[in-house]
Amino acid sequence: MSGELITLYVTAIVLVAVTGLYYLLVTTSLIRAVIGLELVTKSITLGLILAGRLTGKVGLGQALAITLIVVEVVVLVVAVGLILLAHRHTNKVDTRDLRSIKG
Template sequence: MIFSLPNIAIVVVLGLFGVGLYGVLISRNLIKVVVGLQIAVKGALVAFVLAGRLSSQVDVGQSLALTVIVADTIVAVVALALAVQVRRKFGTLDIPSLTSLRR
């Protein structure tokens, strides 16, 4: 039972969130931060699909997941566009050099 689908899925959800956020925390590069975010988004997707399945509303779950995919793809695209601009203006994607706004 330990390896039942819900259990695995919930571990995957928490694992993806953990790995993704960890990636955001320790990355020096903006693109990698976006990669981290996307990984965490996958966690949310699995969570919705699983929640839909377990509450016998798999289609609602799918519908929510679809919306999340669209929304977070848009966010990723905007983030990448910003990253491209950052690269053009700053000449680097290194996050520690993006600290002129502080204090």
């Protein structure tokens, strides 16, 4: 794999991770926050596989990525469950309507 291509991969991975994280921090919609989280997860999946590929440990990279996908989908299910519960209480899915607890 050529060095330039690796640089491109790394750039794409970092950019998507930053996009997701930025979105997660800025958005007020609960669902959109979770979308941001998913974007970060995707870039990390790709990053793990790339890291495994570059060190010749494709198997390790894949094993970690698969576990990661399983864990994160469960986190997502719980997050959506919480969003639906919050919606039942307030009929809104926006953090601006959930300011009763201050950090």
